[in-house]
Amino acid sequence: MRIPCPFCGPRDLSEFAYLGDAAPVRPAETSDATAVFDYVYLRANPAGPHRERWYHASGCRLWLTVTRDTRTHEVLFAEEAAP
Amino acid sequence: MRFSFLSIAREALRGNRGWTPHWRDAEPKAAYDAVIIGGGGHGLATAYYLAKNHGLTNIAVLEKSWIGSGNVGRNTTIVRSNYLLPGNIPLYELSMKLWEGLERDLNYNAMVSQRGVLNLCHTDAQRDAFARRGNAMRLHGVEAELLDRKAVQRMCPFLDFDNARFPIQGGLLQRRGGTVRHDAVAWGYARGASDRGVDIVQNCAVTGIRIANGVVEGVETTRGFIAAKKVAMAVAGSTSQVASMAGLRLPIESHVLQAFVSEGLKPLIPGVITFGAGHFYISQSDKGGLVFGGDIDGYNSYAQRGNLHVVEDVAEEAMGLMPMTGRLRMLRSWGGIMDMSMDGSPIIDRTPIDGLFLNAGWCYGGFKAIPGSGLAYAHLIAKGEPHPAATALRLDRFRTGHLIDEKGQGAQANLH
Numbered sequence: 001m002r003i004p005c006p007f008c009g010p011r012d013l014s015e016f017a018y019l020g021d022a023a024p025v026r027p028a029e030t031s032d033a034t035a036v037f038d039y040v041y042l043r044a045n046p047a048g049p050h051r052e053r054w055y056h057a058s059g060c061r062l063w064l065t066v067t068r069d070t071r072t073h074e075v076l077f078a079e080e081a082a083p
Numbered sequence: 084m085r086f087s088f089l090s091i092a093r094e095a096l097r098g099n100r101g102w103t104p105h106w107r108d109a110e111p112k113a114a115y116d117a118v119i120i121g122g123g124g125h126g127l128a129t130a131y132y133l134a135k136n137h138g139l140t141n142i143a144v145l146e147k148s149w150i151g152s153g154n155v156g157r158n159t160t161i162v163r164s165n166y167l168l169p170g171n172i173p174l175y176e177l178s179m180k181l182w183e184g185l186e187r188d189l190n191y192n193a194m195v196s197q198r199g200v201l202n203l204c205h206t207d208a209q210r211d212a213f214a215r216r217g218n219a220m221r222l223h224g225v226e227a228e229l230l231d232r233k234a235v236q237r238m239c240p241f242l243d244f245d246n247a248r249f250p251i252q253g254g255l256l257q258r259r260g261g262t263v264r265h266d267a268v269a270w271g272y273a274r275g276a277s278d279r280g281v282d283i284v285q286n287c288a289v290t291g292i293r294i295a296n297g298v299v300e301g302v303e304t305t306r307g308f309i310a311a312k313k314v315a316m317a318v319a320g321s322t323s324q325v326a327s328m329a330g331l332r333l334p335i336e337s338h339v340l341q342a343f344v345s346e347g348l349k350p351l352i353p354g355v356i357t358f359g360a361g362h363f364y365i366s367q368s369d370k371g372g373l374v375f376g377g378d379i380d381g382y383n384s385y386a387q388r389g390n391l392h393v394v395e396d397v398a399e400e401a402m403g404l405m406p407m408t409g410r411l412r413m414l415r416s417w418g419g420i421m422d423m424s425m426d427g428s429p430i431i432d433r434t435p436i437d438g439l440f441l442n443a444g445w446c447y448g449g450f451k452a453i454p455g456s457g458l459a460y461a462h463l464i465a466k467g468e469p470h471p472a473a474t475a476l477r478l479d480r481f482r483t484g485h486l487i488d489e490k491g492q493g494a495q496a497n498l499h
Contacts (some may be wrong), residue, residue, distance in 0.1 A: 012392075020494075041482075042332045043333070043334070
């Protein structure tokens with residue numbers, strides 16, 4: 001598997017570290033426990049295109065948002081993660 | 084047909100022409116008392132214990148492919164019960180005890196081989212942690228032995244004891260652990276369940292779960308609607324997909340775990356050995372191949388195949404433990420889809436939907452748990468209350484904070 005880093009070009013998987021699903025958003029500090037539980041534990045875990053966070057640790061050291069098909073490992077799209 | 088010395092001798096003389104199929108490949112009926120989704124180890128064991136222990140025989144196991152085509156055929160066949168936490172030990176020990184009597188119970192040769200599971204330690208801190216784990220096991224009535232370096236040397240002289248980075252200091256040994264012939268587990272349970280009247284329906288994928296007013300009514304399948312008052316999921320890596328048909332979002336991610344087998348060798352490794360300075364486990368199959376594996380690949384996957392960075396990592400660990408493996412040729416590798424729960428421990432519980440049950444989150448440990456999981460799950464489905472060995476394996480523990488963090492890592496690959 002290679003990830004097309006928008007800054008470094010297509011690079012081997014071993015250069016990257018995986019964080020997981022890009023969908024969960026940290027709830028506001030005033031949120032109740034249910035929102036925090038949802039954010040920490042629950043995942044859609046789709047079989048198909050999955051937006052996920054990868055860190056290019058051995059490259060540009062930037063966080064990327066990669067869209068990848070979990071059934072085939074085909075990387076569909078990679079962009080810099082929004083701050 | 085029962086297996087006995089007599090029947091085997093008779094068939095040997097008759098050219099083995101008298102054997103009949105081991106189970107009925109059933110057509111689905113329109114309605115059942117209970118339907119189990121997933122014809123893997125856990126699903127088939129659940130059906131067997133529902134029929135045997137609870138007299139529930141009007142049930143079906145629905146398998147989308149052929150039985151045993153999933154993780155029960157894609158593992159490293161290790162069985163053990165050397166766990167630390169009180170929420171986990173009872174279930175795995177129940178499972179271990181069932182493994183010990185499985186072949187007599189099923190009248191089926193599952194090649195249960197209690198050749199011992201040895202966890203190696205490489206630091207003082209790790210030895211202390213092993214002593215603690217061994218004590219926890221003994222408090223639960225599970226035997227455990229803490230071995231010093233000399234004892235490990237006597238047992239496995241071929242290991243790299245003076246490795247510069249990871250010298251071997253000793254190990255924790257569970258003699259009752261070992262390996263089991265994985266396919267025979269699926270076939271044996273299928274045969275036992277089928278003999279008692281359970282319908283095993285292959286090539287029947289569930290496409291929907293019908294629910295009315297919070298109560299389950301049955302499942303939509305590729306072979307039509309099947310009504311059932313109780314629907315039980317046992318689908319490992321596909322858990323999130325099937326549960327989403329009932330509108331559930333679960334604390335589970337699907338990850339690929341690879342395993343490998345080498346060319347056949349003469350007897351070399353006495354039991355199962357795990358490398359403590361990484362995540363690597365190795366044993367020798369009865370055919371002679373070394374069977375080994377390591378970590379999950381580390382990213383969500385449904386692909387049943389992994390990538391080369393883990394192959395490299397596993398090879399490095401093999402070399403760190405047994406330098407002689409450098410001369411080995413690899414025969415095959417495969418990948419299975421693990422249902423990684425967020426605390427690394429399984430779930431056997433009801434769901435918020437009446438009549439819908441969940442058995443999932445087995446992470447690396449699904450194979451060894453098959454008999455115990457099946458028995459506890461059958462108990463839950465039949466009686467509506469958890470089996471005494473599985474009371475902690477609740478779905479709501481993530482919400483209430485009663486996590487069973489055996490290793491505190493769950494699905495997060497960077498913590499492995």
